[in-house]
Amino acid sequence: MSVISQETVNLLNEHLNLEHYSANLYFNMAGWCEKEGLKGCSKFLYNHSSEEHTHLEKFREFINKAGGQAVMGEMKAPECKFNSVEELFEKIIKHEEYITSCINKLVSISMDSKDYVTLKFLEWFVKEQLEEEELFNDIIKKIRILEDLKGRNLYTFDKFVGNLDSQEHCS
Numbered sequence: 001m002s003v004i005s006q007e008t009v010n011l012l013n014e015h016l017n018l019e020h021y022s023a024n025l026y027f028n029m030a031g032w033c034e035k036e037g038l039k040g041c042s043k044f045l046y047n048h049s050s051e052e053h054t055h056l057e058k059f060r061e062f063i064n065k066a067g068g069q070a071v072m073g074e075m076k077a078p079e080c081k082f083n084s085v086e087e088l089f090e091k092i093i094k095h096e097e098y099i100t101s102c103i104n105k106l107v108s109i110s111m112d113s114k115d116y117v118t119l120k121f122l123e124w125f126v127k128e129q130l131e132e133e134e135l136f137n138d139i140i141k142k143i144r145i146l147e148d149l150k151g152r153n154l155y156t157f158d159k160f161v162g163n164l165d166s167q168e169h170c171s
């Protein structure tokens, strides 16, 4: 007997796959940075990819605990080529804003159906998305301060990103 409806299980599975997509996207972005010699950005993005894996595991654990079955679906290949590091981080902030909107949609569905257990589970992700957006917005602000990410500026930026502790956001 499932604590949550099959419809909710399906929606949560959809989101689990989205977290998996995020992990793969950041993995590919990290690879591009590594190829470009941006060791700081690369390290940060590989760490962030692992953090996204912990998110999908949270969904897996909740779905199965609630009597559903966590299922991995077909995965669209994320992009792996970028024109610049600015473009890459602009893409990340857009992606995280999209993830936030998906979490918000799940919250409102849970509220409408008085599904309090799912609502409680999603609470952590509401807070997490706030942190994710703050983190990436800080990076975008740094890009704007440095203006032109070339030469020494790019070196400074890469060092800055490499020193960000992305594990701080992982719990």
Ligand SMILES: [Fe+2]
Pocket (backbone or CB within 6 Å): 019, 022, 051, 052, 055, 099
């Ligand atoms: Fe995530």
